[in-house]
Amino acid sequence: MSDDSTIQDGAALGDGPGFQGLDLPRAPAPAEAASATPYRVLARKYRPQTFDDLIGQDAMVRTLRNAFSSGRIPQAWILTGVRGVGKTTTARILARGLNFLRADGSGGPTVDLTEEGVHCRAIMESRHVDVLEMDAASHTGVEDVRQITDGIRYAPASARYKVYIIDEVHMLSEKAFNAFLKTLEEPPPHAKFVFATTEIRKVPITILSRCQRFDLRRVDASLLTSHLGNICAREGVSIDDEALALLARAAEGSVRDALSLLDQAIAHGAGAIDAETVRTMLGLADRGRVIDLFEAAMRGDAAGALRELRDQYDSGADPAVVLSDLAEFVHFVTRLKIVPDAANESSVTEAERVRGQAATVLPMRVLSRAWQMLLKGIGEVQSSPKPVAAAEMVLVRLCYAADLPTPDEALRVLRDNPPGGAGAHSNVGGGGGGGARASGDGGPRGSAALSVASRTAAPAPSARQAAAPAMKLNRFEDLVALAADKRDIAMKLALESDVRLVAFEDGKLEFAPSPNASPQLAGDLSKRISEWTGRRWVVVLSSEAGQPTIRERQAEQERDRLTNVQAHPLVRSVLEAFPGAKIVDIRDAQPEPEAPEDEAAPDPTYDPGFDGFDDEF
Structure with missing residues (x-):
C-alpha cells in the first residue's frame, strides 16, 4: 500500500490483478441503479409532452396550430375546465412551443414538437429560468403580482419569451387582479401569460377580455377507456374491458383521476385487474x-x-x-x-x-x-x-x-267513479267527517281529498288492473304484451329471448328453453302468469326444437331488410363509391294514401264559407 501510483488511479484499485488492498464499495450496477429510482405515479409518468399527446382536446389543438402557423399569437391565454383535463400540462406545452429552439439555433414558435429542443426538457420539468409558474391559491395578494409586473420589464435570460403560468388564477384577490390589468393589456413583446382555472366565473370580465379563452372538455369515456388500455399494455398489466369501463366512468372525464384510480387498481389487484376488483376498490x-x-x-x-x-x-x-x-x-x-x-x-x-x-x-x-x-x-x-x-x-x-x-x-x-256518488260519501264519511270537509273545501286540500275518496270508494280497480284477470290470452304475443303492461321487465325479456314456442292456448304454454334460459324459467312463468290472470296456468317444457324466439325472429327480419336494401342498385352504387361505408339505419318509406277514384280531388280555391253573393249587394 506504500505505492502511491497504485492507489491514485481508481481503475487500478478495482481492476489491478492480485490487488489485495481495502475492500472499497463498488459503484452500483445499472440494474441496481434502476431499482433505486423512486416510483413515479402514472399521472406523472404518462403526462403529455406534446400537443399530440393530449387526448380529447382536438378543437384547442387545431386553433393553436392555425394561430402559430399564421403568426397570430396572442399575449395571453386562459385555460378553463374541470380538474385533471390537462390545463397545467397544456400551459407547459404552450411555453415549450413558444420557446422551441434547436441546438443549431434554428426553429421558431410551433406546435409540432416531435423533436426535443434546447429548452424543452427544462420547461416540462418546471425548472426553466424564463418560464415562471405561480400557484395563485397560495400567492393571492397584490405583492405577489407586483413581483411579476416589476420583473416583466427585463428580457428573458436564454429563451425567446418569458412565459408566466398562473394556476388557479381565480384565487387572486380583487386588488391583485386590478394590478394585472395594465400589464396584461400591454405587455412587452418578450412576455406571454397563460392562466389556468377551474372556476372561470370567478375571474373578472376585465381579465377575460384581455385573454384568448380555451375550454378544455371532459374526455369522452370511450376515449378514456382506450387511453387506459394503452397504458396498461405498456405497463404489462392484465385488465379486462369491463374494469376499464368502470374506471373511466368513475373518473368522470378527468384523465388524472382515471390514472390515479388505475394506479390504485394495479396495487389492489397485484397486476391482474378484473371488474370485481375495481368494484371492491371503489365500493361500487x-x-x-x-x-x-x-x-x-x-x-x-x-x-x-x-x-x-x-x-x-x-x-x-x-x-x-x-x-x-x-x-x-x-x-x-x-x-x-x-x-x-x-x-x-x-x-x-x-x-x-x-x-x-x-x-x-x-x-x-x-x-x-x-x-x-x-x-x-x-x-x-x-x-x-x-x-x-x-x-x-x-x-x-x-x-x-x-x-x-x-x-x-x-x-x-275520476270520470268513471265521480266523487259525488253515494259510495264515495259513505266511505269517506266513516273517517270522522273528513268527507264533508273535503267536499266543502275548494282549495288544493279539497282536491286531494276528493282524489283519495274516489280511489278509496271506487268499487272497481283501475283499468290496467281490471283488464288482466278478465283477459283471455289467445296468442303468445298477448302474454308478452301482458308482461310489458305489468312492467315486469325481467319476465318480458325472458319471454322474448328464452322461450322457443311449441304450443300455446289459453291456460297452457309449451316451449323449449334457449341455451341461456334460467333453469327455473318454467316455474317462474307458471307462477307469474297465474298471478296476472287470476287462474292456474300449465307451463310445460318440451323436447321439441320449437319456433325461433321473438328476438331471433326480429334479428332475422332485420338481416333480411338489410340484404334487400344492399341489393338495391342505388345503395350498391353508393357502397361501391365509398369503400368502408356502412348502412346504420333503415327506415320504411310510408307512401301517402291515394284518394279513392270515385272521390274527386278537392278544389284548392274552394272556400266553404263563401256563398257566392254579397249581403249588401
Missing part, C-alpha cells in the same frame, strides 16, 4: 345487481328491493353509491328510449345494453318520476346519520310510487 355495486334492484323497484316489489339493497350493503357497497348507480341506470334507460343508438356506446356493458333495452317499455313519466325521487333521495342518504336506513326509505317510496296511477289513469277513475 355490481351493475347486474343494480339492474335487479331497478327491476324490483319498477315492479313495486318493496320486499325484494330492500333485500337486494341489504345484500349489496353487506357486500361493502355504499348506499349512496347504490342509489347513484340506480339513478344512472334510470337515466340510461331514458336515453335509450329516446336515442336507441346509446346502447352502442363503448362504456355500456352487455347486461346494461340487453336489460336496458327491455326496460324501455316503461312509460316516460314513470322514468321521470323515478329520477326525481332518486335525485332527492341521494341527498337525504348523504346527509343522514344512518345512510342505509335512509336508502331503504327512498326505495320504499320508489316502490310504492311505481304502483300509483298515472295522471291519465287517475282521470279515468
Whole structure:
C-alpha cells in the first residue's frame, strides 16, 4: 500500500490483478441503479409532452396550430375546465412551443414538437429560468403580482419569451387582479401569460377580455377507456374491458383521476385487474345487481328491493353509491328510449345494453318520476346519520310510487267513479267527517281529498288492473304484451329471448328453453302468469326444437331488410363509391294514401264559407 501510483488511479484499485488492498464499495450496477429510482405515479409518468399527446382536446389543438402557423399569437391565454383535463400540462406545452429552439439555433414558435429542443426538457420539468409558474391559491395578494409586473420589464435570460403560468388564477384577490390589468393589456413583446382555472366565473370580465379563452372538455369515456388500455399494455398489466369501463366512468372525464384510480387498481389487484376488483376498490355495486334492484323497484316489489339493497350493503357497497348507480341506470334507460343508438356506446356493458333495452317499455313519466325521487333521495342518504336506513326509505317510496296511477289513469277513475256518488260519501264519511270537509273545501286540500275518496270508494280497480284477470290470452304475443303492461321487465325479456314456442292456448304454454334460459324459467312463468290472470296456468317444457324466439325472429327480419336494401342498385352504387361505408339505419318509406277514384280531388280555391253573393249587394 506504500505505492502511491497504485492507489491514485481508481481503475487500478478495482481492476489491478492480485490487488489485495481495502475492500472499497463498488459503484452500483445499472440494474441496481434502476431499482433505486423512486416510483413515479402514472399521472406523472404518462403526462403529455406534446400537443399530440393530449387526448380529447382536438378543437384547442387545431386553433393553436392555425394561430402559430399564421403568426397570430396572442399575449395571453386562459385555460378553463374541470380538474385533471390537462390545463397545467397544456400551459407547459404552450411555453415549450413558444420557446422551441434547436441546438443549431434554428426553429421558431410551433406546435409540432416531435423533436426535443434546447429548452424543452427544462420547461416540462418546471425548472426553466424564463418560464415562471405561480400557484395563485397560495400567492393571492397584490405583492405577489407586483413581483411579476416589476420583473416583466427585463428580457428573458436564454429563451425567446418569458412565459408566466398562473394556476388557479381565480384565487387572486380583487386588488391583485386590478394590478394585472395594465400589464396584461400591454405587455412587452418578450412576455406571454397563460392562466389556468377551474372556476372561470370567478375571474373578472376585465381579465377575460384581455385573454384568448380555451375550454378544455371532459374526455369522452370511450376515449378514456382506450387511453387506459394503452397504458396498461405498456405497463404489462392484465385488465379486462369491463374494469376499464368502470374506471373511466368513475373518473368522470378527468384523465388524472382515471390514472390515479388505475394506479390504485394495479396495487389492489397485484397486476391482474378484473371488474370485481375495481368494484371492491371503489365500493361500487355490481351493475347486474343494480339492474335487479331497478327491476324490483319498477315492479313495486318493496320486499325484494330492500333485500337486494341489504345484500349489496353487506357486500361493502355504499348506499349512496347504490342509489347513484340506480339513478344512472334510470337515466340510461331514458336515453335509450329516446336515442336507441346509446346502447352502442363503448362504456355500456352487455347486461346494461340487453336489460336496458327491455326496460324501455316503461312509460316516460314513470322514468321521470323515478329520477326525481332518486335525485332527492341521494341527498337525504348523504346527509343522514344512518345512510342505509335512509336508502331503504327512498326505495320504499320508489316502490310504492311505481304502483300509483298515472295522471291519465287517475282521470279515468275520476270520470268513471265521480266523487259525488253515494259510495264515495259513505266511505269517506266513516273517517270522522273528513268527507264533508273535503267536499266543502275548494282549495288544493279539497282536491286531494276528493282524489283519495274516489280511489278509496271506487268499487272497481283501475283499468290496467281490471283488464288482466278478465283477459283471455289467445296468442303468445298477448302474454308478452301482458308482461310489458305489468312492467315486469325481467319476465318480458325472458319471454322474448328464452322461450322457443311449441304450443300455446289459453291456460297452457309449451316451449323449449334457449341455451341461456334460467333453469327455473318454467316455474317462474307458471307462477307469474297465474298471478296476472287470476287462474292456474300449465307451463310445460318440451323436447321439441320449437319456433325461433321473438328476438331471433326480429334479428332475422332485420338481416333480411338489410340484404334487400344492399341489393338495391342505388345503395350498391353508393357502397361501391365509398369503400368502408356502412348502412346504420333503415327506415320504411310510408307512401301517402291515394284518394279513392270515385272521390274527386278537392278544389284548392274552394272556400266553404263563401256563398257566392254579397249581403249588401
